[in-house]
Amino acid sequence: MAAFADxxxxxxxxxxxxxxxxxxxAHLGYSTVAINHLVEVQPKKQEIGKPKCVSELFDHFPIVQxxxxxxxxxxxxxxxxSDTSHFRQTADFKFYDIIAIYPKTEKVFHAACMSCDVDIxxxxxxxxxxxxxxxxxxxxxxxxxxxxxxxYAAAIxxxxxxxxxxxxxxxxxxxxxxxxxxxxxxxxxxxxLRGPYDIANLGxxxxxxxxxxxxxxxxxxxxxxxxxxxxxxxxxxIRTVKKSQPADEREDKEAxxxxxxxxxxx
Amino acid sequence: xxxxxxxxGSVTYQRLVHKNSSGFHYMKVSLVFEKEGKRIDGxxxxxxIISALRNVYGEIGAAFPFDVLKFxxxxxxxxxxxxxxxxxxxWSALTLLxxxxxxxCAVRVVQVLLPYQYTGGP
Amino acid sequence: MAAxxxxxxxRQIRSILLEGWACxxxxxxxxxxxxxxxxxxxxxxNELRKRILLKSLSPxxxxxxxxxxxxxxxxxxxxxxxxxxxxxxxxxxxxxxVCERSSFMNEKSRxxxxxxxxxxxxxxxxxxxxxxxxxxSLSDAMRRFTRFYLVREVPVFxxxxxxxxxxxxxxxxxxxxxYKTRIDQDDVVALLPTGQLILSxxxxxxxxxxxxxxxxxxxxxxxxxxxVVIDLTDKSMAPGSKRYDRVLWALREKVPLKTDxxxxxxxxxxxxxxxxxxxxxxxxxxELQASVDTQTLRDLPxxxxxxxxxxxxxxxxxxxxxxxxxxxxxxxxxxxxxxSFLSTYECPEPRTLVDQAVLCTVTGLLxxxxxxxxxxxxxxxxxxxxxxxxxxxxxxxxxxxxxxxGMAEHGFHKGGENFYSFVLFKNQDYWLHMGTGANDGxxx
Numbered sequence: 131m132a133a134f135a136d137x138x139x140x141x142x143x144x145x146x147x148x149x150x151x152x153x154x155x156a157h158l159g160y161s162t163v164a165i166n167h168l169v170e171v172q173p174k175k176q177e178i179g180k181p182k183c184v185s186e187l188f189d190h191f192p193i194v195q196x197x198x199x200x201x202x203x204x205x206x207x208x209x210x211x212s213d214t215s216h217f218r219q220t221a222d223f224k225f226y227d228i229i230a231i232y233p234k235t236e237k238v239f240h241a242a243c244m245s246c247d248v249d250i251x252x253x254x255x256x257x258x259x260x261x262x263x264x265x266x267x268x269x270x271x272x273x274x275x276x277x278x279x280x281x282y283a284a285a286i287x288x289x290x291x292x293x294x295x296x297x298x299x300x301x302x303x304x305x306x307x308x309x310x311x312x313x314x315x316x317x318x319x320x321x322x323l324r325g326p327y328d329i330a331n332l333g334x335x336x337x338x339x340x341x342x343x344x345x346x347x348x349x350x351x352x353x354x355x356x357x358x359x360x361x362x363x364x365x366x367x368i369r370t371v372k373k374s375q376p377a378d379e380r381e382d383k384e385a386x387x388x389x390x391x392x393x394x395x396x
Numbered sequence: 397x398x399x400x401x402x403x404x405g406s407v408t409y410q411r412l413v414h415k416n417s418s419g420f421h422y423m424k425v426s427l428v429f430e431k432e433g434k435r436i437d438g439x440x441x442x443x444x445i446i447s448a449l450r451n452v453y454g455e456i457g458a459a460f461p462f463d464v465l466k467f468x469x470x471x472x473x474x475x476x477x478x479x480x481x482x483x484x485x486x487w488s489a490l491t492l493l494x495x496x497x498x499x500x501c502a503v504r505v506v507q508v509l510l511p512y513q514y515t516g517g518p
Numbered sequence: 519m520a521a522x523x524x525x526x527x528x529r530q531i532r533s534i535l536l537e538g539w540a541c542x543x544x545x546x547x548x549x550x551x552x553x554x555x556x557x558x559x560x561x562x563x564n565e566l567r568k569r570i571l572l573k574s575l576s577p578x579x580x581x582x583x584x585x586x587x588x589x590x591x592x593x594x595x596x597x598x599x600x601x602x603x604x605x606x607x608x609x610x611x612x613x614x615x616v617c618e619r620s621s622f623m624n625e626k627s628r629x630x631x632x633x634x635x636x637x638x639x640x641x642x643x644x645x646x647x648x649x650x651x652x653x654x655s656l657s658d659a660m661r662r663f664t665r666f667y668l669v670r671e672v673p674v675f676x677x678x679x680x681x682x683x684x685x686x687x688x689x690x691x692x693x694x695x696x697y698k699t700r701i702d703q704d705d706v707v708a709l710l711p712t713g714q715l716i717l718s719x720x721x722x723x724x725x726x727x728x729x730x731x732x733x734x735x736x737x738x739x740x741x742x743x744x745x746v747v748i749d750l751t752d753k754s755m756a757p758g759s760k761r762y763d764r765v766l767w768a769l770r771e772k773v774p775l776k777t778d779x780x781x782x783x784x785x786x787x788x789x790x791x792x793x794x795x796x797x798x799x800x801x802x803x804x805e806l807q808a809s810v811d812t813q814t815l816r817d818l819p820x821x822x823x824x825x826x827x828x829x830x831x832x833x834x835x836x837x838x839x840x841x842x843x844x845x846x847x848x849x850x851x852x853x854x855x856x857x858s859f860l861s862t863y864e865c866p867e868p869r870t871l872v873d874q875a876v877l878c879t880v881t882g883l884l885x886x887x888x889x890x891x892x893x894x895x896x897x898x899x900x901x902x903x904x905x906x907x908x909x910x911x912x913x914x915x916x917x918x919x920x921x922x923x924g925m926a927e928h929g930f931h932k933g934g935e936n937f938y939s940f941v942l943f944k945n946q947d948y949w950l951h952m953g954t955g956a957n958d959g960x961x962x
Contacts, residue, residue: 132703132720132721132742133703133704134703158504161703196698196700197698197699197700197703197704198697198698198699198777198778285492286491286492286493286494286502287494287495289451292452292492319430319500321428321430321494321500321501321502322494322502323502324491324502325504325505327505327508327932328487328490328491328505329491330932331484331487331488331491331932332487332488332491332492334484334488334607335488335607340609340611340931341738341739342738344738344931345738345739348702348703349738349740349742408619408620408621408624408947409618409619409620409624409626409627410618410619410620410828411616411617411618411619412616412617412618412828412829412836413614413615413616413617413960414614414615414616414617414836414837415612415613415614416610416612416613416614417615417837418613418615418837418841419837420841421610422844438860439859439860442859442860461862463860463861463862463863464860464861465845465848465850465851465861465863466848466849466850466851467860475848475850477861477863480609480610481608481610483610484607484608484609484610485607507933508932508933509933509935510613510933510935510953510955
């Protein structure tokens with residue numbers, strides 16, 4: 131298993147709160163967190179903007195509990211899309227490590243699974259999923275190495291939301307059979323975070339198997355991050371790396387891009 | 397599920413293998429309130445867990461026994477003991493607990509152990 | 519007869535059925551097209567079906583029943599996965615406990631082998647009933663545990679240096695285990711006294727290292743962890759050989775693995791105490807001594823054990839005994855009754871009240887050799903007449919060690935249990951319990 135990650139903590143302008151969420155995540159044993167920037171996509175063209183540089187958050191990033199390395203903090207963009215025509219890839223994407231999409235309609239969901247260049251598709255937690263998860267798009271997304279995300283913070287806050295979260299998750303599992311699922315918090319406060327092993331256990335309630343549930347907070351997150359990385363590198367063909375070793379040594383490390391993306395997807 | 401193993405050379409040698417026959421799991425947990433300095437006692441703590449269980453699993457789903465073996469009022473840490481069949485339910489109910497009597501709180505699970513496994517890293 | 523179920527009534531039924539049940543894996547359907555149809559159907563999983571049968575006993579639902587003059591509820595099974603999920607909620611991680619009974623006097627007794635092959639031990643606890651202060655010979659044995667070192671940021675290739683090998687693997691029984699590395703997330707390195715170097719590494723590291731290994735046994739779907747074993751005592755690994763150079767190059771150039779280490783060396787008797795060789799002491803290091811904690815417990819209910827009854831047919835059953843030992847270690851009270859609200863835990867029957875008992879714990883990187891001499895010391899405890907008929911020794915292994923016994927791979931699922939416990943009896947009989955958790959082999 132790979133290291134634990136929480137790929138969605140709510141972004142906020144309140145620096146103190148963000149710091150305390152990240153500190154709590156490190157204390158709970160997460161090695162990677164992603165700060166989420168939620169953007170409701172409008173028909174009119176709009177700027178998404180650059181995220182704040184994560185290095186401004188801390189002088190020294192908190193050390194992950196039980197490990198000797200500091201926590202890794204990333205930026206993530208989530209686009210809430212209600213019409214397929216609104217989704218447009220912009221240059222701003224390159225400022226983010228992961229791109230997620232929250233489809234509001236079945237059409238957008240279909241497009242997100244089959245063609246949009248995203249890493250994560252969010253599953254509704256605060257309302258009943260307004261459409262069915264059909265096999266072709268779900269399998270299409272799995273084939274492309276795109277991940278489905280269930281976030282649990284809403285389930286902690288409210289019992290109705292809990293029912294929505296669990297029932298949406300179960301209906302997703304009926305179709306995807308536990309493949310390509312990640313579970314993240316979506317936490318706005320430190321007290322809404324839970325430990326990785328807690329989530330691996332909670333995953334059983336979402337209809338995941340023991341192994342799939344642990345993968346949903348570890349190996350699958352890693353694969354989603356790699357998927358994001360290959361998107362950044364212009365379809366994985368060109369990759370600029372700071373020169374630190376002689377060039378000939380790096381060649382054998384790089385697998386063919388198409389193969390790599392698929393290999394890393396669990 | 398115990399199988400008598402191979403009997404060694406001596407009459408006194410005996411070997412038994414038990415698989416999954418430990419009946420209980422222990423959970424070491426701590427309770428965190430958003431407002432610091434809240435004082436509660438063991439009975440209140442158990443009540444809180446029972447209500448968390450009932451919220452998630454209902455009257456019938458929550459009707460399984462568990463023990464609060466130890467509760468430290470100072471640090472709000474506790475050791476719980478639960479039948480194996482109730483572990484996943486108890487654990488997930490604790491995970492999903494977000495508030496009690498309108499106060500935001502969280503249960504941090506420190507360790508989940510077999511009964512005789514009170515270890516941890518150095 | 520021809521009562522129609524309205525949508526509102528359906529919603530009402532649904533909410534009563536699902537009250538307090540978060541998983542809404544259930545559809546309530548109306549009567550369909552026909553006006554004079556007076557039934558509705560519920561599509562749900564098996565677990566929910568039981569619940570619905572129970573719920574239909576509740577007064578509210580019979581009110582609904584009367585209201586709609588419901589004749590029957592059609593319940594049909596959901597797909598298999600959902601019902602499998604509900605049974606998943608009753609399961610718990612696997613665990614194995616092996617119990618052995620033998621005598622130290624038995625020539626074939628394997629107690630020393632079990633002790634010496636459990637390489638990385640974190641904690642040892644000794645419990646002696648009817649004893650107020652541990653005998654001095656015992657306290658001495660506990661204080662004599664070999665000193666160990668915490669060395670920071672050591673590149674792994676340093677361990678392979680010729681000079682270093684001379685001062686470690688070839689001088690005595692040398693133990694090294696990477697510190698603050700988690701077996702389910704990090705690259706974990708261990709050097710066994712047999713001269714075997716174990717690299718249990720994540721997929722990325724493995725692919726870059728280019729050394730031959732095998733996928734971890736505890737993989738889920740795709741292997742994410744690989745285990746590379748290098749025998750440093752093997753001829754093909756002699757410094758200067760082709761293979762040696764390749765390993766060195768991989769660890770120096772390809773992946774400069776660096777980690778904190780806990781190290782200790784059990785020197786051969788007669789030679790002076792081992793100290794950190796220069797190749798390692800150039801990194802920040804600290805010398806540590808195992809910490810000993812002794813407490814005396816008073817008026818303790820204590821189970822009665824019969825040495826010839828390993829199964830616990832007439833006396834205490836092994837799980838119950840080990841649980842009780844654990845409870846003593848945690849300071850958990852056992853004076854409860856079945857009617858208590860907080861806890862119903864009681865000391866297993868039959869039991870006696872012991873006026874005093876002593877519990878000593880030692881923590882650190884504890885070498886099997888020292889545990890073996892402690893065990894020998896404990897055997898001598900009964901040389902003088904004592905009022906206790908037994909005493910116990912429990913040893914816990916590091917939860918993040920890459921191995922448990924011998925070369926058996928060890929993993930961490932939701933807990934990393936690996937431990938053994940001796941119960942020593944007056945007549946030199948003993949019980950040995952060995953336990954492991956979900957990601958581990960069966961103890962030897």
